[in-house]
Amino acid sequence: xxxxxxxxxxxxxxxxxxxxxxxxxxxxxxxxxxxxxxxxxxxxxxxxxxxxxxxxxxxxxxxxxxxxxxxxxxxxxxxxxxxxxxxxxxxxxxxxxxxxxxxxxxxxxxxxxxxxxxxxxxxxxxxxxxxxxxxxxxxxxxxxxxxxxxxxxxxxxxxxxxxxxxxxxxxxxxx
Amino acid sequence: xxxxxxxxxxxxxxxxxxxxxxxxxxxxxxxxxxxxxxxxxxxxxxxxxxxxxxxxxxxxxxxxxxxxxxxxxxxxxxxxxxxxxxxxxxxxxxxxxxxxxxxxxxxxxxxxxxxxxxxxxxxxxxxxxxxxxxxxxxxxxxxxxxxxxxxxxxxxxxxx
Numbered sequence: 001x002x003x004x005x006x007x008x009x010x011x012x013x014x015x016x017x018x019x020x021x022x023x024x025x026x027x028x029x030x031x032x033x034x035x036x037x038x039x040x041x042x043x044x045x046x047x048x049x050x051x052x053x054x055x056x057x058x059x060x061x062x063x064x065x066x067x068x069x070x071x072x073x074x075x076x077x078x079x080x081x082x083x084x085x086x087x088x089x090x091x092x093x094x095x096x097x098x099x100x101x102x103x104x105x106x107x108x109x110x111x112x113x114x115x116x117x118x119x120x121x122x123x124x125x126x127x128x129x130x131x132x133x134x135x136x137x138x139x140x141x142x143x144x145x146x147x148x149x150x151x152x153x154x155x156x157x158x159x160x161x162x163x164x165x166x167x168x169x170x171x172x173x174x175x
Numbered sequence: 176x177x178x179x180x181x182x183x184x185x186x187x188x189x190x191x192x193x194x195x196x197x198x199x200x201x202x203x204x205x206x207x208x209x210x211x212x213x214x215x216x217x218x219x220x221x222x223x224x225x226x227x228x229x230x231x232x233x234x235x236x237x238x239x240x241x242x243x244x245x246x247x248x249x250x251x252x253x254x255x256x257x258x259x260x261x262x263x264x265x266x267x268x269x270x271x272x273x274x275x276x277x278x279x280x281x282x283x284x285x286x287x288x289x290x291x292x293x294x295x296x297x298x299x300x301x302x303x304x305x306x307x308x309x310x311x312x313x314x315x316x317x318x319x320x321x322x323x324x325x326x327x328x329x330x331x332x333x334x335x
Contacts (some may be wrong), residue, residue, distance in 0.1 A: 009221040009301065016228060027231050034332075035227030041264055042219060044179045046212060049187035054208030055193050058200045091264055093222065093299040096306045100316055101334050117317065120256055120294035126265045133273040142290070149322045153315075161311055169308035 045090045053098055057105075066106035071109065071158075081111045085118035095119045097110070100170050107159050110154035117150020218302040222262060225298050229261045235271065239278035242288065250284045251327060255320060258291025262298045283331035290323035 020029035053144050067079050088098070104137050107115075130139045194201040238257065242250040263271070272289045276282060295316050296303065303312040 006217040006323075007220070008218055010224060012222055013224045013228065017224065020228065031224075031227040033227075034230050038264065039220075040228050042223065046180065046219075047208075048179075048182040050188045050208040050212050051190060051205065052182075052207075053211065054204035055189050055201075057207055058204040059193065064288050071324070087267075089179070091262060092294070092296055093215070093262075093302055096303060097215065097300075100306055109272045114314065117294070120209075120319065121290075123265055126269065129269040130265055133269040138330070139333060142286075142326060144293075145326055145329055146290075146322060151327070153318045153322075157311075157314065157318075160314070166307050166311055169235060169304070169307055171203040 046094065047089065049090060049094055050097070053101055057101055060105060062105050063077045065102065067104060067165075069105075069107035069111050070170075071108040071110075073111065077111050078114065079109065082118050082147070083121075085115050086122045086124050088119065089123070089125065092116065092120050100167070103163055103167055106163070106172075108158065108165060109166065110151075110158040112153035112166075113157045114147075114151050117153065118147060121146035121150065177314065182267050191232065192286060215302065218299070218305075223265055223303070224296050230263065233261065234326040235274045236278055238288075239280040241277050242275070242280045242284040244279065244281045246281060246284060250281060251287055251324070254284045254324065255291055259290045259295040260297045261292060261318075262296055263292060265293055267272075268292050283327045284287065284332040287323050287327035288325050294319035294323065 006133075017028060017031060020031065041153070067073070068080050073080075085095070085101075086100075095116055099115055102115065103112055127139065127143075128143070190201065193204065241257075248252070270291050272285045275285050275288070280310050298315070300312055300316065303315070306312075307315075
């Protein structure tokens with residue numbers, strides 16, 4: 001029953017798809033195709049990301065991570081967070097389990113908010129698309145403003161949320 | 176595709192190296208990887224299906240007509256709304272944005288749309304809530320909306 005409950009949103013949407021299929025078959029087929037394509041993309045990206053997260057969990061010591069990404073890690077912390085966020089691939093929801101692991105290992109709240117912000121703003125592979133589609137000025141404005149904004153947001157959120165407060169909700173590791 | 180190949184290569188190399196160094200640690204790592212995957216799967220399936228439904232309903236020409244050159248603040252509101260609910264892979268965001276502009280959409284509105292597409296996720300909000308709690312999830316998405324709007328203003332002032 002609990003397992004079924006986890007899938008209720010999916011089942012609800014499946015019902016929506018069924019309704020659409022009755023109303024407009026062509027659109028429904030297109031939805032299924034698009035869903036299949038993004039599912040494939042996701043299944044392609046997720047396993048290596050989760051394997052890396054699992055390995056990180058086993059091999060990186062808490063003290064090491066606190067030193068590099070914890071409270072008061074300063075410019076070094078910013079640079080490492082930025083590096084981690086921009087080289088990883090995939091949409092933002094993949095970043096959630098990674099962010100939780102980093103929090104567990106002692107990364108500061110400021111760096112975690114910055115990590116999520118940078119993840120959603122700058123991606124090295126995507127940068128090429130942005131640059132060729134919208135030019136250097138646009139890209140530079142986007143990156144500079146986005147990163148600055150999310151770093152300031154991180155400083156603000158650090159005052160509101162503690163690491164413990166954020167971790168008490170986590171269920172990525174629950175069985 | 177290329178980033179996928181790089182990821183697999185890196186993951187495989189580390190995995191082999193880790194296995195060589197410590198078999199037990201590596202198995203524990205793989206077990207926790209599987210657990211993470213298993214736990215996010217229901218939400219991910221829902222997200223993907225929702226994205227499929229939304230994208231088949233919102234075509235580039237439809238979006239362009241909603242956020243055209245003279246759409247003004249209402250266009251910004253639509254951009255924010257569409258960008259916040261839809262969720263598409265980031266490498267599609269910019270080519271899509273270009274298509275929209277070519278179809279007659281205004282640049283600041285498209286900027287807001289692209290920025291919210293990448294940073295705001297109402298579809299993935301349930302997942303984010305389960306991970307960090309309600310308050311943080313709402314606050315982060317709120318901040319991301321604010322960032323996107325301000326970015327739209329900057330683009331409007333500097334580039335148009």
